[in-house]
Amino acid sequence: MTSDSEGLQLAASAPGLSTPPTATVPAQSSGPVAVDGSAPDLAIQVRGLNAWYGERRAIRDVTMDVRANAITAIIGPSGSGKSTLIRCLDRMHEVVPGARSSGQVTYQGVDIFDPDVEPAAVRRTIGMVFQQPNPFPTMSIYDNVAAPARFNGLVKGRKDQDALVERCLRQAALWDEVKDKLGHGGTSLSGGQQQRLCIARSLAMEPKVLLMDEPCSALDPVATLQVEQLMTELKSEYTIVIVTHNMQQASRVSDRTAFLNMGEDRAGYLVEEGPTAQIFTHPRQQLTNDYISGRFG
C-alpha cells in the first residue's frame, strides 16, 4: 500500500538529475494512487518494478499507473528499458531465458505476479502486438484469427468461428481488404495488413488491455497511419499501452505519456509521466524537455 504523498516524489528520486522539480505540482495530477482498485478508471498499476536480464538490470523502480480506456505512450531513447517495461506488463519478460523481475504489477487489484495466477491467463487478458508483424506462416488469414481462439476454448463450431473472425477483422479495419481471401496464407499480406492481422488475432482473445511494442516501426507511413487510426478507434473499448521511439506519433495518438531514460547504471528509470499535452508542452523535468526538443536520444 503506498500513500499519496510518496508518488509525487518519484521524479526527484531519479538518479542523474541535478535540478529538483521546478514547478509546483497540483496534487490531483498524475501521481499514483493506492493499490486497492479504489480508482476505477485505472487499468494497471505498476509499483516498484525492476527487471533484469541475467545480471544486468534493465529497469529500475518504475512506479506508474495506466488509465483505462486511454492510450498511454511510453517514450524514451534507446536502451531506456521501454520494451522491457511493456513486456513485464503481460509477463512476457520472463519468457527470455535468464530474465527476472521484482515489484508489483496490479490489474484490477490482483498482482499478475502472484503465484496463484497463471501467466497464460494474464496474457489472455492483457494482449500484446509486437514490433515485427508475426502472423503464423503455416496458417491462413482465417486460421490466424480463429485458431488461437479455438485453442483457448473461446469458440467452437464453424459458425461461431466465422462470426469471431469477421468481428475481429472488422475491429482491426482489415475485413474489407481480406474478406475474399480468408484462405490465403497469413504472410501473403503487406506489412501494414499483417500488423492489423496480428491486432485482430489479439482481439480474438477478448483482452481488456492491448500492449503494443513499437507496432509501426516496421511499417511504411501509409500503414502507420492506418494502425494509428485503428488505435484511436479501439480505445473506447480497450486500454492501450504503446511503446514508441517516434515522438510525433506519441503526441498524435496518446492521451498520457511516460518518459523513460537510461540512468548512469544503464538501467532505465521513469523520469516523468502525465497527460500527453502537458508532457509535450510544459514538462516538469528538464530532462524531458531536452529529449522532447531533440537535444539527446
Place this chain on the structure above:
Amino acid sequence: MFQTKRVTSREGAPSLGSFHRRRWTGDLTLRAGLAIVTLGISVVLAIMMVESFADASPVYEKFGILGFVTGTKWAPSFTIYGAWPFIYGTLLTSLIGLVIAVPISVLIALLLTELAPARLRAPFGIAVDLLAAVPSVVYGLWGLIVLVPAMRPFEQGVSATLGSVVPFLGPPTPGASYFAAGVILAIMIIPIISAVTREVFASTPRLQREAVLALGGTRWDVARTVTLPIGRAGLLAAVVLGLGRAVGETIAVTMVIGNSNNIGTSIFAPGFTLASVIANEFNEATETLHPEALIALGTVLLVLSVIVNAVAVAIRNRFTGGARSGF
C-alpha cells in the same frame, strides 16, 4: 621475395593465370601435390566400387537385376539366390526402429527446446555424443545377452493376446527377431534423430513462439502451432538420416535378429537384413556363386543407402538453403 598482392576469394576460385606465369613457387607445388592426392583417392574409391559391381556381375547375369532383387528364395546349396528376404528384413527392422525412435526423439527435442532450456543442454549433448559413440558390437553383445532374453516373455505375451487379432504380431517368438533388431536400432538412432531435430526446433523463430505465448498459449500450444509445423521439413530430414543409419547397421542387428532366410510374417519371427546376412555368411561362403551373391547383396545395400542419403541431403538442402556438413 616479393609477390604481387592478390585478393583471392576464400571460396576456392582457382587462380587463373598461375599456369601462364611460369612461376615455380611453392604454390604450384602445393596445388599439384594436393591435386594428385585428391585424384588418387578418387580413383581408388572409384575402382573399389567398380570392382565390387564387377565381382557381383555373374549373379546379376544369371538372375537378371530385377530377378535377383525380387527373388524370394536364398538357397546356396542349390545355387538359387534372391535378395528379397533381406531387403524385406532391412525395411521391416528399420521401420520398427523408426516407429519407436521418432516419437521419442521428437519429444526429447521438444523437451529441450520448449521446456527446459540452457541447464539441461550441455549434459544432454554429452549423453547424446556418448550414446552415439558406443560401438555397434557392444550394443549387440548387450542385446544378445540381456535384451533378447528379457524380451522373450514380452513377445510371447503380446503374441498370445494380440497375435490372433492383429497381423504381424503372431508366433513364432524365439526372442531373437525383427522386433529385437528394431529395438536395438531404435536405441542406436535416437541420438542422431533427436540431436538434429533439436537443432531444427531450436531455430524456430523467437517471434513466432512469443506470438503464441502472448496470446495466452501454453507450451504445448507453442509446440503444435509453431514449432512442429515450421520444423516439419527439418524433422523429415532427421528421420531420413536416422533411416540411413538404420539401413546400414550390421553387427548389432546380426547378433539379435535370429538369422533366418525366411520372410517372417510376424515381427517376432527371426530374419535377416541385407547387412546382417553378409556378415553372417561371408566367411563360410563356399558354395557356387555364394560369395558373388553376397557381394551382389552388398551392391544392393550400397544403392539403397546412397538413395536414402541422397534423399536426406536433398531435403536438407531444399529447406535450409544450403548444404551443412555431414553428421
Place this chain on the structure above:
Amino acid sequence: MASDASVVFGQTSLDRRFKERLFVALAVVALVLALIPLAAVFGYIFVNGIGSLLSIDFFLKDPPADLTAAGGGVRNALVGTFEMTGLATIIAVPVGLAVAVFAIEFGGGLARAARFLIDVLNGLPSIVVGIFVYASVVVTQGHFSGLAGALALAIVMLPVVTVSAEEILRLTPHPIAEGARALGLSRWRSILSVFMPIGLSGIVTGVLLGISRAIGETAPLLFTTLGNNFFTPDLNQPMQALPLLIYRDALNSAYQTARDRAFGAALLLVLIVFGLNLLGRWLTTRRRLAGSSR
C-alpha cells in the same frame, strides 16, 4: 487471492491444463527412456567386465587356444587394434586434410568430384566398405591381412576427417585470411603457418572422432583381416582386433569364460571410445573458451 485471480483473469480450461501436463510428462518419460539404454548398457558392461580388466594378464596374454577355457587375455586383439587403427590414421588423416585443403583453397571440378565420392562414403554402411576392400585387395593378394583391415578402417575414417577439416578451415575468420594474403604470404605458407595452426584443435578433434569411430568398427574387418585367435604383429597376416574378438566371443556366449572375456573387452573398448570422445569435446570447448582464436 486465488479466487480473485481466476475471477479477474479467468483460468485456462481444465482440458488444456491437462494436455499441458501430459505433454511435459510424456517428454520427460521419453528422455528417461532414451537414457536408460545408456545407463543399462554401460552399467551392465561395467559390472560384468570390470573383473577381467582388473587382472593385468588380461592385457598381457593371448586368449587360450581352446576358446571355452578360462584364463588368458586379449593381447592379440589389443595389438591388432592398435596397429590397424594406427596405420589407418596415418593413411586417412593426410589424405583427408589434403582433400579438404584442396577443396577449400582451389576448388574446381576435381575437388567437387572427390567431395562427392567422400560424401557418398560418409553414409555408406561399413560392411560395404569391407566388401570394397575385399574385392580389390584381399582377392588380389589372395589372403586376408591386417593391412587390408587397416585400409578398410582408413576408408571408414576418411569422410569423418575430411568433413570436419573442411568445416574448420571454412570457418577461419575472413579478416585473418585477407590479412595473410595482404602480407604477401604465398598460398602454401598461409595454409601451413596461419590457417592450420588456427584450426588445429578442431582438426585434432575431427581426427579423434574418426579414430573413435574406426576403433569400434567390426564389419569392415570381417572379411579383410578376418581375425586371428593367435598373436601376430605382422600386418601381412590376418590379425585380431578388439571388436572382432568381442563378436566371436559373443557368438560363443553360452560359455561363461567367453562371456567374461567379451565383457572385459567390451568395457575396454567403450572406455577407450568414451575417452576419445570426451577428449575431443574438451578440446573443442577449450578452443571456444580461448576467445577469438578458433
